Amino acid sequence: MxxxxxxxxxxxxxxxxxxxxxxxxxxxxxxxxxxxxxxxVREMRELGLxxxxxxxxxxxxxxxxxxxxxxxxLLGHAALAFRSVIGTxxxxxxxxxxxxxxxxxxxxxxxxxxxxxxxxxxxLTEPDAGSDAASIRTRADAEGDHYLVSGTKRYITNAPRxxxxxxxxxxxxxxxxxxxxxxxxxxxxxxxxGKPDRKMGQRGTKTCDVHLxxxxxxxxxxxxxxxxKGFKTAMKVLDRGRLHLSAVACGMADRILxxxxxxARQRRQFGQRIGDFQLVQAMLADSQAxxxxxxxxxxxxxxxxDEKPAGAADPQxxxxxxxxxxxxxxxxxxxxxxxxxxHGGAGYIGDYKVERFYRDVRLLRLYEGTTQIQQLVVGKHxxxxx
Ligand code: COS
Numbered sequence: 001m002x003x004x005x006x007x008x009x010x011x012x013x014x015x016x017x018x019x020x021x022x023x024x025x026x027x028x029x030x031x032x033x034x035x036x037x038x039x040x041v042r043e044m045r046e047l048g049l050x051x052x053x054x055x056x057x058x059x060x061x062x063x064x065x066x067x068x069x070x071x072x073x074l075l076g077h078a079a080l081a082f083r084s085v086i087g088t089x090x091x092x093x094x095x096x097x098x099x100x101x102x103x104x105x106x107x108x109x110x111x112x113x114x115x116x117x118x119x120x121x122x123x124l125t126e127p128d129a130g131s132d133a134a135s136i137r138t139r140a141d142a143e144g145d146h147y148l149v150s151g152t153k154r155y156i157t158n159a160p161r162x163x164x165x166x167x168x169x170x171x172x173x174x175x176x177x178x179x180x181x182x183x184x185x186x187x188x189x190x191x192x193x194g195k196p197d198r199k200m201g202q203r204g205t206k207t208c209d210v211h212l213x214x215x216x217x218x219x220x221x222x223x224x225x226x227x228x229k230g231f232k233t234a235m236k237v238l239d240r241g242r243l244h245l246s247a248v249a250c251g252m253a254d255r256i257l258x259x260x261x262x263x264a265r266q267r268r269q270f271g272q273r274i275g276d277f278q279l280v281q282a283m284l285a286d287s288q289a290x291x292x293x294x295x296x297x298x299x300x301x302x303x304x305x306d307e308k309p310a311g312a313a314d315p316q317x318x319x320x321x322x323x324x325x326x327x328x329x330x331x332x333x334x335x336x337x338x339x340x341x342x343h344g345g346a347g348y349i350g351d352y353k354v355e356r357f358y359r360d361v362r363l364l365r366l367y368e369g370t371t372q373i374q375q376l377v378v379g380k381h382x383x384x385x386x
Pocket of ligand 1: 122124125130131132133134176231232235236238239313314318367368369370373376377
C-alpha cells in the first residue's frame with residue numbers, strides 16, 4: 001500500500017523543513033568533523049526516513065518510486081552525506097531482501113531496517129570487480145546448513161555503520177549465473193572492516209573495505225533461498241538505486257543553482273551585479289534548462305517504473321533508468337562546474353558551498369554504475385530492440 005496524496009504532501013513538507021532548518025545549518029559541522037551528528041540521525045529515524053521505501057506491513061512508509069524520488073530531490077538540497085546515512089536502508093541495502101527475499105527474511109530484517117535500528121549496506125564491488133559486476137570473486141561455499149564466505153568487498157557505503165550487508169558472492173561457476181545474494185550480519189566471526197576511505201568529497205559519508213575470512217553465514221540467509229539469482233537481484237536493486245540517485249543529482253543541482261544565483265545577485269563588478277551580465281546569465285540559464293530537463297526525465301521514468309509489477313525486471317525501464325542516471329549525474333557535474341565559474345575565485349575557496357558541492361557531485365557519475373556503464377545499458381538495449 002502506498003500513502004495517499006495528502007499524507008504525502010505533509011511528509012514532503014516536513015522533509016523540506018528538516019532539510020532547511022536542520023541539515024543545511026549543520027553542513028559546515030559535517031564538513032569539519034567528517035561525521036553526521038548523532039542528533040540528526042536520531043531525527044531522521046523519528047521522521048521515518050530510514051523506512052521510506054519499505055512497505056507499511058514491515059513498519060516503513062511504503063512510498064512508491066515517484067514519491068521516493070520527490071523526497072530524494074528534497075534531501076539532495078543538503079550536503080550529500082546526510083542522504084547517504086539513510087541511502088542504503090532506503091535503497092541498495094534493503095531492496096534485494098524486499099524484492100527477492102523469503103517471507104521469513106523480510107519479516108526478520110525489514111522492520112529493523114525501516115526503523116533505522118539496523119543499518120544495511122550493499123556489498124557488490126571488489127578490488128578487481130567494479131563495472132564488471134559479473135566477475136566478482138568472493139566465494140560462498142556450502143557446508144552443511146551454512147555457507148563459508150571469503151573475499152574482499154571495496155568502497156562499501158555505510159559499512160562502518162552497518163549491522164548487516166546484502167552481499168553478493170559466488171556459489172557456482174563463472175559469470176552472472178554463479179552469483180548469489182546473502183544477508184550477512186556484521187557481527188559474524190571472520191568479518192572485519194578496513195580503515196575508512198579518504199575520499200575526494202562527500203565528507204561525512206562513510207565507506208571502507210569489508211574483509212570476509214571463512215565467515216559462516218547460515219544457509220537461511222541466502223536471499224530467496226535459491227542460489228544463482230544474486231546477479232539479477234543486484235541489477236534490479238541498482239536500477240532502483242540509479243533512479244533515486246538521479247533525483248538526488250537534480251536536488252543538488254537545484255541547490256547549486258540557488259547558491260550561484262544568490263552570489264550573482266550580490267556580487268558586484270564593473271559597477272553592477274555580475275548577474276546582470278549576459279555571459280553570467282547564459283551560465284545560469286543553461287543550468288536552469290538542464291535541471292528542468294533532468295528533473296522532468298526523473299519524474300517521467302519514476303512514473304513508468306511504478307507502472308511495472310513491483311520487483312519485476314523490465315529491460316525497457318532499466319534502459320530509461322540508465323538514461324536518467326546518465327543525464328542527471330552529468331548534468332549535476334556541469335551545473336557544479338558553472339557554479340564555481342560564476343563564483344569566480346570564491347568558488348575555489350572552502351568557505352563557499354559550491355567548492356565542496358563541486359567535489360561532492362563528482363561521485364554521482366561513478367557510483368551505482370559509471371556514466372559509461374549507463375551508456376552500455378542504453379546502447380545494448382537499443383541494439384537489441386527490433
Ligand atoms: N534487471 C534484471 N536482470 C538483469 C538486468 C536488470 N537491470 N540487467 C541484466 N540482467 C540479467 C540479464 O537479463 C542476464 O540474464 P540471463 O542470463 O538470464 O539472460 C544476466 O542478468 C546477465 O546480464 P548481462 O549479460 O547483460 O550482464 P553483463 O555481465 O554484460 O553486465 C552490466 C551488464 C555491465 C550492465 C552490469 O555488470 C552492470 O550494471 N555493471 C555495473 C555495476 C555497478 O553498478 N557497480 C556499481 C557498484 S554497486 S554500488
